Amino acid sequence: MSARETAANILIVALLTAIPLAAIVLDEPFYLTLATRIVILALAATGLNIALGLGGLVSFGHAAFFGLGGYVAGILASHALNMEPLVFGLPATQSMPVIALVAIAVAALVALPIGAISLRTSGVYFIMITLAFAQMIYYFAVSWPAYGGEDGLPMALRNAFPLVNTAKPLPFFLVCLAVLAAALVLFRLIRGSRFGAALQVGRQNPTRLAAVGISPFGIRLAAFVISAMVAALAGVLFANLNRFASPSMLSWQMSGELIVLIVLGGKDRLLGPLAGAMLYVFFEYTLGGLTERWQFFLGLILLGVMLFARGGLLGILAGRTRHG
């Protein structure tokens, strides 16, 4: 990492910590809600970035895992609240760590077959087959009446976290921040590991990988599944933030937004998804308050960044990387 990128990263982190401080000093608790949203979206995009940034796997269907996480949180909590056991008489729970583990496991179980089938394809076909799987899950959620269908699933309370009052904005923000930090550490560990190296070689030069006797399929599948697990974790937190899980978390627009976050912040960067989420939420919030035509201007800004600021926000701040 160049000195300039380090400086840029410090700036991003400083900005992120400034938001909760501002919230407390200015007595604007809503800033904390915004910061929490940024952190959760950054977490989902960091998850996607494991597949997309490291492995070059442009998944247009990660909303599926994000939404699955949300539904796991909503379904387990609503069963626990109504004292109804789950399938096979398993007990439901309100505990966030347990719910997170279940969400991660469910995401892995779903991502495994989806990844195995999708990875038979590449390029645009991969983009589109991941989209197709996400659409299947989306339509299933919309039309399955048990958990609200299109109306979504409201949660009466946030899930409980040991020793932390998640109903309060600041503790909940800190929980999300801790999870994001852990995910970023995971991302760095993967990037620096032999597995990560193989993944990146597989993206840039698959034949070289084959030459050393490694099959790209297994590595990519592992990256895809890990990436789905992180996205599901973000989904759990997002449903908790809104106290609501809905099919729109599974929609193709959501998948698109996750990609937008990464590209906006700067792909191939550790903090790219975080920078992208900050920028996106900032625009959405300020433009939405200024004009009802905010989507028009949001589009213009995104397009401008895309055309004239290659490498995203971190590209501007930290200069080009070797990949451009």
Next chain:
Amino acid sequence: MKRILAGGLLGLSLSAAAHAEPVKIGVITTLSGGGAGLGIDMRDAFALAIKQSGNKEIELVVEDDAQKPELAVQIADKMIQSDKVDLLTGIIWSNLAMAVVPNAVAQDVIYLSPNAGPSALAGAGCNANYFNVAYQNDNFHEAMGQYANQDYKKTFILAPNYPAGKDSLTGFKRYYKGELAGELYTQVGQTDYAAEIAQIRASGADSVFFFLPGGMGIAFMKQYAQSGVGIPVLGPGFSFSQDVLPAIGDAALGVKNSASWAKDIDNEANKAFVEAFVAEYKRLPSIYAAQSWDTANLILSALGKASVKDKEAFRAALKSADFKSVRGDFTFNTNNHPIQNIYVREVVKEGDTLTNKIIATAFEKHGDAYAEQCKM
């Protein structure tokens, strides 16, 4: 400075106190995308009612939810935490209401619904802070089921495959006594109904009841008319409201539909509303505008009786529904949902303009099926 001034006024006259108090109302509605027409009618009518009241102390905070539940939740959080609004209103769609309302009312914010009325919020999920000024989702469909008994014995029914669609057909069947020629659930957002229309034609039905809101209804009605299937159509008023009638065109002529409002309901408030709306915006108001106008006037009436800061008193003032509704008689049920007449309207042409005319009253002083489950 403003606050000091208001305080001074408060001291001057007790009776004027309630009027002079600054009030902030958050309006979360859909102002972009395909459903924007409904939200714009809602916002315009609301703003006009407030403007006409002459109450300068009311501040509106309006934001676009883009018909996305997550965004609606974020805006609601912002309005509650940052703008510190006293009241929330504006949401058009049931799924957005389900995302926003339970959380908002749990934080002791009063929410008034100008349109959506999901059953989950009318029964066990009712709340003292939630007032529905529009209808319970089943109401219009129940009315059409009731009305269909007069003339029809074998109705084909269809709705989108989502909760409001299921509520719709359940509502219809609750009052319909005839036989069903078929029951069909279509895809949400579906735009081609050739396959469904072919089934209707082949079913031997004597009538068709459909609930397809927004663009789905426009597509269905156009294709149905073009197909030449002559079986009479029935539907809830949403698909024949003033915002979509021009897009359907003459295909809608003569269709019977149910609603709690039409522009020809004969009362002073309604005449004044239609006149004012047309004068201000140069278009006829839709039912969304009418419901929103009533919501604003209900708020204004309550502000005249109690301070919005005194939740208990303000809720009681709202509940008394002491305002002139454009729908005529309007009272709140035990679950804070309306008791009102539901009419049967027919689409007619006035000059070149398609609009609705009331031809019958399906229900008088009609409540909803969920009120009993509401423990409040």
Next chain:
Amino acid sequence: MQLPLLLEQLLNGLQLGVMLFLMAAGLTLIFGVMGLINLAHGSLYMIGAFACASVAAATGSFWIGLAASLAAAAAAGALLEMLVIRRLYARDHLDQVLATFALILILSEGTRWLFGSFPLYLDIPPLLQGAVPLPGGGQYQLYRLAIIGVGVLVAVGLYWLIARTRLGMRIRAGESDREMIGALGVDISSLYTIVFALGAALAGFAGALVGALQSVQVGMGEPVLILAFVVIVIGGIGSIKGALVGAILVGVVDTMGRFLLPQILALMLPAAQAGMAGAALASMLIYIVMALILALRPRGLFSAEA
């Protein structure tokens, strides 16, 4: 079940397929020649519908509206290509997805700005109203039959354009070897503009044709866009023939699924439940078919590159 109903549903599937083909042909051509994923293709469909509806309302003639839709979509396409799209050819798919995603936001809100928030009116022309009898006693709507006919004409026309004309030769050259067309002395940038405008015109044309059946409103292009992507991926990206086969497959499978699945499930479940489960399954069906096809043939049925 009666034969005429089945025949009518097959024609409905065919009509949906033909409409999807108009969208998919442009999409697949643009991808094949320029290597570009264009998410904003659905917006061009919307522009065509709005142009047709507003011109038809002003002149009273659907046909002038239809011509206007072709012109407006082609012009919008050419403009977009010159202003934005051509800067994206050298970028990777990721950047293209993002930039064209931004274009959707701009074009949707821009259209609403120009035309207002309420859906527009567009009806089928008097000439094509009414129905024709089908063998076996059924009848079928003339306009939808005409759409099928137009789709066949466009398919034949495209085949002729690509196989027989000078422009087609350049397009084929562009698909197989980009450097070669440069060597042939072809002005690549104007070729790209022409191909993009052609694809846009086809999308706008589809939008206008369908606008007479549906609601002309903002956002109408997005569901069609997703379906068109499914089509070109099933057919094999870059292949016009694949787009045609894929479109008809998707159209027929989707229509027949909606029609037959609830009836099949009704043999096992109570009516209301069968209706819901059938509808749920039907909405997932084409994606299941797509996943199956890609699992067996990762590059689609007729990949141009295979």
